[in-house]
Amino acid sequence: MPILASQTCPLLPSLLLTLLLRFTGTSDQEFQVTQPESSISVRAGEILTLGCNVSARSPAGPVLWFRENGQERRLVYNFNGSQFPRVTQVEDTEFNQTDYSIRISNVSPKDVGTYYCVKLTIGHPDMSYVSGPGTYVSVNGTTHEIFQVQQSEMTQTVSIGETVTLSCSVPDSFPKGPVLWFKGSGPSRELIYNFKEGLFPRVKEIGHITKAGNTDFSIRISDISLADAGTYYCVKFKEGKPDREFQSGPGTEVFVTILPSLPVVIGPLERALIGQTVNFSCMSYGFFPKDITLKWFKNGKEISSLQTHIVQMKNSNTYKISSTTEVVLTLQDFYSYVTCNVNHLSLHYPLQKNADLSETILVPSNMSIFEHLIPKNKINVICKAKKFYAEGIQLIWLNNGNISQIDKTLTPSMSSDGLYTV
Structure with a gap:
């Protein structure tokens, strides 16, 4: 039975490494992190292969390798392109989403310790993780x-x-x-x-x-x-x-390295009609070195950017990245979101910021007026506003062009397509 650890912690990079390495306790998870070898012995100068397999149905989030030796705990490898000169991945994780095995070349006695393969699950506002049981590595010197x-x-x-x-x-x-x-x-x-x-x-x-x-x-x-x-x-x-x-x-x-700031996403200043194209911009700043990636996603699926620029900040050695993308609004976008994803070698996991597309959509109402006679030679007039978005609305009654009544406290009802009627 593999030893699992599952805790939650705020997304604070400075605390992440310490919290991840408290490998204690057990947890029932729908997925598992498997390390097939409990111990490996290797000679100095040889290549060490450490196996790790993560269940195919595991949730989104990165996988990291750590080495623990006494009180020393150190990040060994992540799969985001950071520099780990002696460590390579065995399989391309873009094509094999379950195999996170690694190889360490030119092993020395300093590599002795227990290696943990750790799966992170990113959520908002917390992060949880599941660890493999660990593989103890002994090194015979030459x-x-x-x-x-x-x-x-x-x-x-x-x-x-x-x-x-x-x-x-x-x-x-x-x-x-x-x-x-x-x-x-x-x-x-x-x-x-x-x-x-x-x-x-x-x-x-x-x-x-x-x-x-x-x-x-x-x-x-x-x-x-x-x-x-x-x-x-x-x-x-x-x-x-x-x-x-x-x-x-x-x-x-x-x-x-200097960590980049949390991304800031800015959408259109005014709502737009269904079928129109809207632009979103994203910015992150204060990082070093210059190498960084910024990707856009809609509902988790990558979309292209219009342009991305990296510039050095004035009177500083640090850099700023800015990027824009565009989205054509549809009726399905009431439940859609756009994500700006920033990754840098100083990070253990990418930084993300979401923008809710429902805050960008405008659908004008269809207006209907009904009337029928009531006693004492009076007419009952009903006004109906249908299929509009967003929810906030007020109705103004005019009698011969003059305002006779303003209804501000209306409570619209939502239909299954996300539009409102009142």
């Missing part, structure tokens, strides 16, 4: 790794203001000498951290470097800004006068 400075991550992607962890393992068989962290390479490289001396307010060491036999020289950099983007190297020096560089790690490239 002999030559004992003599190398190891940096397990080739790349790291972090949002502005967050904290990035840079791992480094230095063999205790190396000669005596300090370990330093640099940003960049060559003569112009920038010193990021010295474990022995110096003041580095935003950097903290993770390992216990004063402990005998310590090999962990990992660091954390807090309050990340766009200026922190670059490649970081963990470098071992050999003790001397002066100390000489002994060996450098392969480097970890840090990509810094």
Whole structure:
């Protein structure tokens, strides 16, 4: 019986990762996330394949992979085109909507942990998720790794203001000498951290470097800004006068991102008649880097855009995207909606904003007047307004061109086609 987790949480990107990884409890769901292997053993340098299958009838929402190792929880892969250089999907999920298996190349001991395949179900205003039971991965190291400075991550992607962890393992068989962290390479490289001396307010060491036999020289950099983007190297020096560089790690490239704002959708300023074409515009701003996608949907089916522009914002390194689309109104659109979908590598799931087409439609009423004689030489006159939209209406009576009565508190009745009569 697979272990499932189902909780709801507000759609707050900064909290999403933490909440998703509380894999506790069980839940009865109409669909399941299956991970066929409970454990896998692989040698360093080989390719690791992790299987995941999501029931075909599962609701809309993305699938993500996470690795958990002790207190460390990390996003391993999503299927929205973000950069995960060592990870690829096994099947094209556009054609196979159930197989979300992945491959991890060039496995190292740092890849040890339990991997969870997680299905998100997006709703408004909450999000729920179902997790697979997890696959534990053990990695057997190779002999030559004992003599190398190891940096397990080739790349790291972090949002502005967050904290990035840079791992480094230095063999205790190396000669005596300090370990330093640099940003960049060559003569112009920038010193990021010295474990022995110096003041580095935003950097903290993770390992216990004063402990005998310590090999962990990992660091954390807090309050990340766009200026922190670059490649970081963990470098071992050999003790001397002066100390000489002994060996450098392969480097970890840090990509810094800024989340786009929630999309804003603007429809026509006035209602339009059935059969007319109306335009909608969508805008999202303040994101970095520039690469972003914006798609339009009507009732969940993708529609084309008229034009889409991405421009750099004034006096800023961030960008803005704007797009327009058009829709021909029909009688069926009383229950239709248009969606603007924005996706960026800084996001775990796309941002969406809906516009209700019923707020755009105008249907004029058909007017009918009926009269019949009543006692005392009087005439009873009935006015009927049929098949109109929207609901709000007032009727004005004129007698020889002069207003005789205004009915403002009418309660129209709706027919099965969505139109009103009063």
